[in-house]
Amino acid sequence: MTTITSVDVYDVRFPTSLTADGSDAMNKDGDYSAAYVVLRTDEEGVAGYGFTFTIGRGNDICALAAEQRAEPLVGRDVDEIVGDLGGIYRELKSDSQLRWLGPEKGVEHLAMAAVMNAVWDLAARRANKPLWRLLTDMTPEQLVDTADLKYLSDAITRDEAIALLTELADSKEQRIAELTETGYPCYTTSAGWLGYSDEKLRRLCQEAVDAGYRHIKLKVGANLDEDIRRCRIAREVIGDDAKLMIDANQVWDVDEAIDWVKALAEFKPLWIEEPTSPDDVLGHAAIRKAVAPIGVATGEHGMNRVLFKQMFQAEAIDFCQLDSARLAGPNEIIAVYLMAKKFGVPVCPHAGGVGLCELVQHLSIFDYVAVSGTLENRVTEFVDHLHEHFVDPCIVENGAYRVPMAPGYSAQMHESSLAEFSFPAGSYWAGVAASVAS
């Protein structure tokens, strides 16, 4: 028997605020961070790695919450846990005292994501499969048993979920072969951060086109005149055929969003992302109605499956951008994919930050192979930052994620990265503190 002997949680922060990478109208100075969970066992080489993503301050709070949430795992049999991934999820989430602090949202939910991502990574490694393969090898019944369908039965029943998975079950290998050939299409946000100069924007757009991208995303929402100028530059560089997406990071009220987006309509954006509060289902529905045919996209702050259920029910979004480190691990993410399939909404996962690209490539592949069966209107975010800290980094070629083949969820960081960027004691941050003091 292999036993989980300890849970080590690291507060890892990268000083991205120094270069304005990741700057947008709401988030001007993020330090991309991870509350990083390692499930250690008494068997050499057997461990699970997972994380949630934050942008700096408060990452310690998420780390502490993850430590508490993971406590029931210590001393448990690895094979029992990975043999019932739905059961361990329900056990961890059923702590009623911790539930009060959400429920199922905010810090506690981010912590649950970190822990469950590590549990699934462990399960995939134990099975000697990349996570996407662990998922696509499951039967419809097994998949639905791991999914969290609580509060969703008015949108999708267990039987409906099994039926829609069963439809695609026989053709899975064919789609795996196809993706192994072509990769999964992605788009880049690296070009369009708000803090970049016009010259840098123009150069990065050109580089993106040259690298094979057919979708480019710009941050907007701080100043309308500047947005118009920057959209014009982007359109000039990428041409009329490529897709331009715009992203306001929640800065507007509903009516303001409608007016602003209409003022950018001449640039034919494919979608407006996060036009207003991520909690505002009815607001997104109103915006969507008003700005069509421009699509509405949201989800990186979509707090849980109940929020997404309502986004689907209210026909509030054209693109579902679920976040792999904000939803509570694959258990909840599978439920959102199942609803998205039923309601006919494409899922284009949020990525970027640190490590999110490593996770979402597995999810997008799983979606195409086992749930949606289509690539239509689907494109997964890619940001070319911080991949060097991962043992099994994602690989993007010609505007597409290559299919990852190493066992696990690609979540493991290099020991050297932990040593350098752990906060506040890692060598990088200790150095900053020393230079401030001197």
Added chain:
Amino acid sequence: MTTITSVDVYDVRFPTSLTADGSDAMNKDGDYSAAYVVLRTDEEGVAGYGFTFTIGRGNDICALAAEQRAEPLVGRDVDEIVGDLGGIYRELKSDSQLRWLGPEKGVEHLAMAAVMNAVWDLAARRANKPLWRLLTDMTPEQLVDTADLKYLSDAITRDEAIALLTELADSKEQRIAELTETGYPCYTTSAGWLGYSDEKLRRLCQEAVDAGYRHIKLKVGANLDEDIRRCRIAREVIGDDAKLMIDANQVWDVDEAIDWVKALAEFKPLWIEEPTSPDDVLGHAAIRKAVAPIGVATGEHGMNRVLFKQMFQAEAIDFCQLDSARLAGPNEIIAVYLMAKKFGVPVCPHAGGVGLCELVQHLSIFDYVAVSGTLENRVTEFVDHLHEHFVDPCIVENGAYRVPMAPGYSAQMHESSLAEFSFPAGSYWAGVAASVAS
């Protein structure tokens, strides 16, 4: 000049799980707790006290989050801060790195509530007024300036808010005089916790009736046959004229809620409280439509004003049960009261726990005097637990809160209570640890 010199945060936990006080279908073993914030100053006798409420584990996480959130207050001029309560709220909430962890929900929002409750307590003490009086003495413009209307303009504009407050401005003193006479009506949940025996339920219902209560609330949702039996007992004791409310604490899916509530309809409940996920606006709307004329109530887990906006817009609730320690202090609470007034939904605040009754009495009085101007369909929760820990405890007589007259938000705890129940070093918890060890 008086300066804030430090922020002390206490993790205070009361062992309520020992007596099944507070037990319901979702929360079986809560230890009522407070992340308790003290703003200390360099002037003798000047301080601000506030808290958020939790039910045990994770209270330390809220305390740590409150400590971080309050950091910008240290070293600041008290009069500058209490002179611009909208400004300090916006400053504290604008930390974009912490915002990522919500936004405006979960642990970070609970922490914001604790800090802003302390700031408002300090402001009321500085003005030598109880909080309700500080609020009712403000002009409509001043009140609206403190309120957080971000993301709400599609439901209520600043001008609309000022107009509705102005309508009642001239008659405020008259309603204050009336409440000083009669008190603000309340109901009791003390009778109906799920863990109590039939005999205890019968006795407590009788005691409530004898004490002047006209509303009694029962917890339901664990077992339908038992619910029927317990509702029958309650109706027998309280008679047909008194109001019976039922509370499921989020245990049901939408369709399940509809079926279960219909099975209890013969007992003519005034409302079903928390029938499903607190995030499910559309679900509450569907339930409300199906179970009418039984009302739908929710709000103790209503995460922020954007959630309440949608509950109003979707006509999802008959009673708004906002929580004084979950919304981010009076700044956000005022915004919800303004919307409730506009949409014609009575606010019956959630209370109980520890200290919530102390806070909500101020809010209910403020509502009657300055916002709604009516007591129709309004009744505020009261639970007779743990008041002995407060320096200025609420006083309930003949089914009504007496109007509190001491300066502040009634949030200050006795030093002796902190010494006994701070976790884990207070004398009570140290004693528990010692007896477990021996």
